[in-house]
Amino acid sequence: MRWETQALDTEVYEALPGLQRIPGLVRSVTTPEFAGVTFHEVAARSVLNKVPATSEVPFRWTVNPYRGCTHACTYCLAGDTPILMADGRAKRLDQLRAGDRIYGTRRQGARRRYVPTEVVAHWQTIKPAYRIELADGTRLVASGDHRFLTNRGWKHVTGSGPGGRRRPHLTVRSQMSGIGKDAFGRVQQIDGAAVASHPTLRVVSVEPLGRAVPMHDITTGTGDFIANGVVSHNCFARGSHEWLELDPGQGFDTEIVVKVNAPDVLAREVARRSWSREHVALGTNTDPYQRAEGRYRLMPGIIKALAGSGTPFSILTKGPLLKRDIPLLVDAASTVDIGMAVSIAILDEELHRSMEPGTPSPRARLDLVRAIREAGFDCSVLLAPVLPWLTDSAEQLETTVAALAEAGASRVAMIPLHLRPGTRPWFMQWLRRERPDLVSRYEWLYKRGAYVPPEYKSALKSRIEPILERHGVNQSWRTHRDAGHTDGGGGVRDGDAAAPPTWNEQLSLI
Numbered sequence: 001m002r003w004e005t006q007a008l009d010t011e012v013y014e015a016l017p018g019l020q021r022i023p024g025l026v027r028s029v030t031t032p033e034f035a036g037v038t039f040h041e042v043a044a045r046s047v048l049n050k051v052p053a054t055s056e057v058p059f060r061w062t063v064n065p066y067r068g069c070t071h072a073c074t075y076c077l078a079g080d081t082p083i084l085m086a087d088g089r090a091k092r093l094d095q096l097r098a099g100d101r102i103y104g105t106r107r108q109g110a111r112r113r114y115v116p117t118e119v120v121a122h123w124q125t126i127k128p129a130y131r132i133e134l135a136d137g138t139r140l141v142a143s144g145d146h147r148f149l150t151n152r153g154w155k156h157v158t159g160s161g162p163g164g165r166r167r168p169h170l171t172v173r174s175q176m177s178g179i180g181k182d183a184f185g186r187v188q189q190i191d192g193a194a195v196a197s198h199p200t201l202r203v204v205s206v207e208p209l210g211r212a213v214p215m216h217d218i219t220t221g222t223g224d225f226i227a228n229g230v231v232s233h234n235c236f237a238r239g240s241h242e243w244l245e246l247d248p249g250q251g252f253d254t255e256i257v258v259k260v261n262a263p264d265v266l267a268r269e270v271a272r273r274s275w276s277r278e279h280v281a282l283g284t285n286t287d288p289y290q291r292a293e294g295r296y297r298l299m300p301g302i303i304k305a306l307a308g309s310g311t312p313f314s315i316l317t318k319g320p321l322l323k324r325d326i327p328l329l330v331d332a333a334s335t336v337d338i339g340m341a342v343s344i345a346i347l348d349e350e351l352h353r354s355m356e357p358g359t360p361s362p363r364a365r366l367d368l369v370r371a372i373r374e375a376g377f378d379c380s381v382l383l384a385p386v387l388p389w390l391t392d393s394a395e396q397l398e399t400t401v402a403a404l405a406e407a408g409a410s411r412v413a414m415i416p417l418h419l420r421p422g423t424r425p426w427f428m429q430w431l432r433r434e435r436p437d438l439v440s441r442y443e444w445l446y447k448r449g450a451y452v453p454p455e456y457k458s459a460l461k462s463r464i465e466p467i468l469e470r471h472g473v474n475q476s477w478r479t480h481r482d483a484g485h486t487d488g489g490g491g492v493r494d495g496d497a498a499a500p501p502t503w504n505e506q507l508s509l510i
Contacts, residue, residue, distance in 0.1 A: 026260065037256060039292065044259040048269045048280070059314075061278055063266060064285045065298040067257035076127055076215035077227055078141035084179070084226035086116040088189070093216045093227070096122050104222030105149075105195050105231055107432065112149075112177075112195040117221040120425075129209040130157050132170065136200040138181045140228055143215055149177040149224070149231035151197035154433065157206060176201040178230035201230060223429030233433075256292055263301020270309035280306060280313040283341075289319030300328055307332035314339030316382070320364045326375045333377070340372050341380040346391060347400050354434060366407040373408030381409040381473075385417035386460065388445055388452065389438050392416075397464050405471035412473040414464050416457060420450040 024043040049062045079094030086101035096102070096119050104117035127143040144158035148170065159169035177197045179190065218225065220234050259265075269275065282288050288299055303325060306313045313336070315322070329338060346352045347362045360368075372379040381404050386392050391400070404412055419427060424446070431439055445452060452460075468474035 040257045041260045042257055043261050044265055046269065047259055047262045047266050059279050059281045061280045062284045063262070063280055063282055063288075063302060065259050065262040065288060065296075065302065066286050066290060066292060076143045076146060076217045077232065078129070079214060079216045081140060081216075081227050082181075084229075093218070096216075096218055098122060102220065103190065103226050104220050104224045106222050107436075114190045114193050114195060114226075115222060116191065117225075119218050119220055121219040122216065127212055127215050129211065129213045129215070131205075131207050131209055132157065132203060133205045133207075134176065134200070134230075135202040135204055136180060136182070138201070138228055138230070140230070141209070141213070141215075147233040149195070149233070151175045151177065154233060170203050170206050172203055172205070174203040175199065176203065176230040178226060181229040195231060219426070221425055223426075223433065258292065258296055259298070260296065262298050263305055266302055267305035267308070270305055270311050275309065275311075277309065277311045280311055281316070282313060283316035287317050287319050288315065289317040289321040291319070291321070293319070293321055294324075299325055303328050303332055307336050310336055312337040312339075314341065316341045316343060317368075318343045318360055318365055320360055320368045322368060323371050326371060329377070330375055338377065339380070340377045341382055342369050342372070343382045343384065344404070345383070345385060346387075347403055348391070351390065355430065366403065369404070369407040369409055373410075378410035379408060380411045380413060382413050382415070384413070384415035386414055387417050388456065389441060390435070392460060392463075394463055394467075397467050401464070401467045401471050401473065405473050409473050412468055414460070414468075416452045416460060418450050419446050424450070 024045065026041045026043055028038050028040045030038055047063050047065065049064065051060050051062060077093055079092060081093040082090040083093050083096060084103045085091050086103060091100070091102075098119050098121055100119040101116055102119060103114050105112050106115045107113075127145075129141050130144055132140045132142060132148075142157050144156065144160070146157050147154045148157075150170070152174070153168065155174055156167050156169045159166050175197045177195050178201060180198060180200060218234055224231055224233050226232070270277075282302070288302075293299055303313075315338070329340075332338060342365055344362060344365045346355060347366075349362060352359075352362055369379050369381060383400065383404070386397075391397075401412060417427075419442075428439070428442065431442060445456060465474070
């Protein structure tokens, strides 16, 4: 991204329906650097948020300058693609809305069958387009990353993946699965019918259009839908946001609310006589160093406001953009206590690409840990979530913790995967697609609810504790000045600052 040098010469659009009622809405803008993303700039009245007294988290105040997160969507189809509704009619993809009933598929026993499902989310982007033509005359326009079900499994439109990697893709020998375009408009009931491939759905050509076009995608309850008569995969980006402890609300990655006056408002709030300089947590809801921060540069002013008032604070992020502000954080640490933590869920590059598309790579996050340590800060790492049978073996934990320790992690906190009601469908869709052999195990492990049973948690704890001990990363949190730095004369005594939160407890907020 080239946010650092981009001028504020974006187009101004009217707010979307309903957004006019957002208090303080100044304007809604788009930018060529983020196709399909709209930034809704608001003038906030307050940015210092008090945590409800009933909450169990160990801090009382938070600051979140952004609502939503700028991670990329992976798939997409042209907006005029007809989608099979649950009543047998067809509706354009760009006209679908969350809550609409459509057809998807689900594996039942040895066969995949058609079942009604629901649209969970819908959004738009702009991507290079490809035209796919089938033997029966069906034409589809999709991005190169989109996938369709064939007689040989799911296939991308093109074979070139991120970084030049090759992947399963459509060829002129591919035979798609579905009901065919001629069934649209006359299908009355296909509930439970087996999904099949047909010679009439054979691919005859895949051609680049040579230009980027507006495209749409949806997330559904089954993880797929019927597009122009063929079974099409939906996007998993939103699901990964949620189970990786990001807000999963509709429009999360395409409708970003930016509190453009956050630094000035915060400076006024912490300058009040009534402000008691309690610890403030940053990164409890959305990442303060998401890519949009490169454009809006809100964090430098927030850091200066907190440090200038003698307010201790902590930052939780997965964004390498934090490196930009390390000199400023070093200066701030001469007057206030600062806690730093980096979130790393997966170190395996292939698994990361599958589960966390659009987020900073494991290597980039390890480099961020190193940069924080080289600046003289302690840096905790949240190894969360740990994925049963995917990242939880003794060998995997040993390799992961060793890498974190080598990068300089001061402390590693481990949390097993939570499958809350809004998270479970997306994760289980991914599991059925990528690791069907684990589906029954997960259904058993989470049969009682969102959390792993005490027996699993105890076994995982006993497995990882010796590893943390061996690598010296099980120590308690230390702030920057605890690590040997002296007070820079800001008038804040060590005893005045609240201790940074225990990150195991902080995650219970998400």
